[in-house]
Amino acid sequence: MREPPYQTVLKPYGQALVELARRRDDVLCLSGDLTRQCEIDLFAGAFPDRFIHAGMAEANMIGVAAALARCGHIPFVHTFGVFATRRPLDQIINAVACPRLPVRIVGFMPGVSSPGGPSHQAIDDVALMRCVPGMTVIDIADAVQAGQVCDAIVDLPGPVYLRLKRGEIPVIFDNGHHLALDHADVLTSGADVALFASGMMLAPSLAAAAVLAGHGIGVSVVNVPVIKPLDEATVTRVSSACKVVLTAENHLITGGLGSAVAEVLAESGAARPLRRIGLRDTFAEGAGTAPYLFGKYGLSTQSIVEGAWHALGLPGAAPEADVADAGAGEYSPV
Amino acid sequence: MTSPARLSDPGTHWEVADPERLATAIRLRAVRMVAAQGFGYLGQALSCAEQVAALFSVARPGADRIVCSPGHYVIAFYAAAAEVGLIPEHALDGYGQDGSALEAIGTERSPLFDYVAGSLGQGLSAAAGLALSDRLRARQVRTFALVSDGELEEGQVWEAAMFAAHHRLSALTVLVDANNSQVDGPVDTITTIEPVAAKWASFGWEPVELDGHDVRAVSLALAGARAASRPVALICRTSTAHGLDCLPPDADGHFIKLPPELAVAELTGRLERARA
Numbered sequence: 138m139r140e141p142p143y144q145t146v147l148k149p150y151g152q153a154l155v156e157l158a159r160r161r162d163d164v165l166c167l168s169g170d171l172t173r174q175c176e177i178d179l180f181a182g183a184f185p186d187r188f189i190h191a192g193m194a195e196a197n198m199i200g201v202a203a204a205l206a207r208c209g210h211i212p213f214v215h216t217f218g219v220f221a222t223r224r225p226l227d228q229i230i231n232a233v234a235c236p237r238l239p240v241r242i243v244g245f246m247p248g249v250s251s252p253g254g255p256s257h258q259a260i261d262d263v264a265l266m267r268c269v270p271g272m273t274v275i276d277i278a279d280a281v282q283a284g285q286v287c288d289a290i291v292d293l294p295g296p297v298y299l300r301l302k303r304g305e306i307p308v309i310f311d312n313g314h315h316l317a318l319d320h321a322d323v324l325t326s327g328a329d330v331a332l333f334a335s336g337m338m339l340a341p342s343l344a345a346a347a348v349l350a351g352h353g354i355g356v357s358v359v360n361v362p363v364i365k366p367l368d369e370a371t372v373t374r375v376s377s378a379c380k381v382v383l384t385a386e387n388h389l390i391t392g393g394l395g396s397a398v399a400e401v402l403a404e405s406g407a408a409r410p411l412r413r414i415g416l417r418d419t420f421a422e423g424a425g426t427a428p429y430l431f432g433k434y435g436l437s438t439q440s441i442v443e444g445a446w447h448a449l450g451l452p453g454a455a456p457e458a459d460v461a462d463a464g465a466g467e468y469s470p471v
Numbered sequence: 472m473t474s475p476a477r478l479s480d481p482g483t484h485w486e487v488a489d490p491e492r493l494a495t496a497i498r499l500r501a502v503r504m505v506a507a508q509g510f511g512y513l514g515q516a517l518s519c520a521e522q523v524a525a526l527f528s529v530a531r532p533g534a535d536r537i538v539c540s541p542g543h544y545v546i547a548f549y550a551a552a553a554e555v556g557l558i559p560e561h562a563l564d565g566y567g568q569d570g571s572a573l574e575a576i577g578t579e580r581s582p583l584f585d586y587v588a589g590s591l592g593q594g595l596s597a598a599a600g601l602a603l604s605d606r607l608r609a610r611q612v613r614t615f616a617l618v619s620d621g622e623l624e625e626g627q628v629w630e631a632a633m634f635a636a637h638h639r640l641s642a643l644t645v646l647v648d649a650n651n652s653q654v655d656g657p658v659d660t661i662t663t664i665e666p667v668a669a670k671w672a673s674f675g676w677e678p679v680e681l682d683g684h685d686v687r688a689v690s691l692a693l694a695g696a697r698a699a700s701r702p703v704a705l706i707c708r709t710s711t712a713h714g715l716d717c718l719p720p721d722a723d724g725h726f727i728k729l730p731p732e733l734a735v736a737e738l739t740g741r742l743e744r745a746r747a
Contacts, residue, residue, distance in 0.1 A: 204600025
């Protein structure tokens, strides 16, 4: 595990998809008019015959991808998360999920990482995809995972929704990290707080754990790249060993990671006091920068520290989280 | 005899001796399929009978792909498949009944099709994807898609139409069953979709407008589409009451209630006269 500020890289997913396509001629790449933004200009350059412009027409793009999958191709479909899930939901359900076809739907720019306002902020995509029968839902945390995820999902049975940060991608894990889809990763050990984090909320979760450790509070940070099917055993085991449970997601607290963890805890009888960090029944807004939105909508390191502090019933104000300054080409959580 | 998974599956075989007779047989079988309940998606079978008969005449068994975009139309394909010996006759008795593989609205479980969907407006995208896959793999097969005129109100149809034309998917041919019928009434009283042929033309397709109950004309147009350099749309003008005179004049085309005995007698008589 590296320390913030994290170095960033560009297009780790796009490079990984090209590498996969070199080995697998059944891999096709579809773009919904967001080719460079989804890192697949690399694929278009390397394999123009297997790159398909679907244009700004997501319903058709999903329908075409489903038919391609039916014929034995493995289509990777790319657009922003909002357009990948909200617009073609009926097509995903009827044309892809019902026949359990191996379409890989890749939605970039999760949650409030976009300052582009509610139309561009995928705050509900995990919830929408999680309720689709047979859909695997993955929220990637860093560039190391992004570089491995294409290989990891190409042969998964059934459809996959993959959520990826756009732009500069932080390198959080060491190079030796292995992205496993069958279990969540316990990254730190502590007996007070079980903190389950996915995607872009891993970085602030690790930062919050460090702040809390400085005040004698032990935090088990668990990275949950696969929100569905959820690693219920790890959720139950780590929660049972701690006093309180937190979840952190760049998403609404309804329907996503927080809901999934709550369901497991309630059904297992391992319930602990639970705080879900995420957007709370609200749309976000257009702004100048993503960090402003992460702060305003409670997705900051400080929000996690306070959530843990109050869940534990500790007296007084929660400690202040210092945020590492990020220079050019670096990434730090808010 | 087991039903073929898809008409395009290698080894599937059938023959059509007389397309006009097949169209009437489709009507008779469809009447019997809905007779158990006295109502059902009979209007769809009546309007598309000649198109389905023509498709079964022109499509190459075990090769060409068949897409039925409006899942409510599967009744006509089941009737045709039974008539040519691809589906056991007794299976039609279960049509739409509890536990039957022949659901009234086509699903993933439905036999015969490369794609069928009950959520309307999606079939043309699937057809385009199938045709695209065939081109990527240099497979010399055609894809035929039945689309209903009511579906033209769905934006996805036009997304798919643009996509297919842009990618020059000339192996794709669409039958638009222009029966002017949708759930709430005549299509032209709900949404003006005309001029349908001009719309397809402006989207880059080669449209052909024809009498959808002229089975010879539909067959010739389907066969002729093979020579086109663009995807072809056959705009088949039809009626949901065609070929069944005993229907009341105010029959609801989307979900017809019928006098089953009169209908069976009429169509059986017609088939026997044709044979004589």
